Amino acid sequence: MRIAYLLIATVGLLPAQTLHIYAIDVEGGKSTLYVSPSGESMLVDTGYAGNNNRDANRIAAAAASAGVKKIDYLVVTHYHGDHAGGVPQLAAKMPIGKMFDHGDNFEASNEKTQAVYKPYAALREKYPHQTLKPGDTIPIKGLQVNIVAAAGDAIAKPLPGAGQPNPYCATYEALPPDPGENARSLAMIITFGNLRISDLGDLYWDKEYDLACPVNKLGTVDIYMTTHHGNEKSSSPQMVWALHPRVAIMNNGADKGGSVKAWTTIEKSPGLEDLWQLHYSNEGGKDHNVDEKFIANPSAENDKGYSIEVTAQADGSFTVRNNRNQFEKTYRK
Numbered sequence: 001m002r003i004a005y006l007l008i009a010t011v012g013l014l015p016a017q018t019l020h021i022y023a024i025d026v027e028g029g030k031s032t033l034y035v036s037p038s039g040e041s042m043l044v045d046t047g048y049a050g051n052n053n054r055d056a057n058r059i060a061a062a063a064a065s066a067g068v069k070k071i072d073y074l075v076v077t078h079y080h081g082d083h084a085g086g087v088p089q090l091a092a093k094m095p096i097g098k099m100f101d102h103g104d105n106f107e108a109s110n111e112k113t114q115a116v117y118k119p120y121a122a123l124r125e126k127y128p129h130q131t132l133k134p135g136d137t138i139p140i141k142g143l144q145v146n147i148v149a150a151a152g153d154a155i156a157k158p159l160p161g162a163g164q165p166n167p168y169c170a171t172y173e174a175l176p177p178d179p180g181e182n183a184r185s186l187a188m189i190i191t192f193g194n195l196r197i198s199d200l201g202d203l204y205w206d207k208e209y210d211l212a213c214p215v216n217k218l219g220t221v222d223i224y225m226t227t228h229h230g231n232e233k234s235s236s237p238q239m240v241w242a243l244h245p246r247v248a249i250m251n252n253g254a255d256k257g258g259s260v261k262a263w264t265t266i267e268k269s270p271g272l273e274d275l276w277q278l279h280y281s282n283e284g285g286k287d288h289n290v291d292e293k294f295i296a297n298p299s300a301e302n303d304k305g306y307s308i309e310v311t312a313q314a315d316g317s318f319t320v321r322n323n324r325n326q327f328e329k330t331y332r333k
């Protein structure tokens, strides 16, 4: 009897070997927090500036609920306001260990982008900082983070185990390339034991092609963090269908991303079990949104900034939870 109690007490004290992910609602921007079982944290983007500290507050709240007091690795995918805008406010609120980005601003002649980049570039001077290239890794303990695209370049060789011919390339329809920051986004594959996640920033249609065709350089994933908020010029069938995700989480706003085109591509993706959305998409209307229980913020009037949370085990099984209604679903390996 006493031994049984002791066992239960000991197991209870062991650190959980669980990866926690928070797709934070930054109202159509991007901010995703990864908390490794090692306790180290990586934040990918910070949402917007302004709004009375809204996005920094939401990031801090997610961090607090994960027991994280410091962002060990801050990754800025590119310099648009919905990704890098919130860095100064976050830095004023929380300690940051090291900053990572793709280097110089590709939209130096764009005033709006410069207004985001300049304060960010001044701030990164005060922190350890690294410019990432394809093939680099981020050294968060407990996870493998492979940079697969940066500053417009893609990895030259497939990731280990990837490189299969991609049959969807035959039907590729090119779009005009994006000359700016979206196409220069940092993109990464995150591996935790048997679980794989793709997080490709706002990578553009033609840059997804570089990763997906003629061979799929990334391999398959369990979770697809939708590229570019579900914008119609990202999430190409060539990329999404080759990734073959079980679950997709879309960081759309009510009127940003969540396009009918990307939504349909994701819903049709072979092997997809569920799509979860941070917001109801007005463009999608009643026919191109998922069931309300999978949507964190279904109405503009009652938008409290609810997040979508993932808890994952190293065997590859994971649970996704809607923090508005506590609806959750477990995806077993």
Ligand SMILES: [Zn+2]
Pocket (backbone or CB within 6 Å): 029, 030, 080, 082, 083, 202, 228, 229
């Ligand atoms: Zn964006």
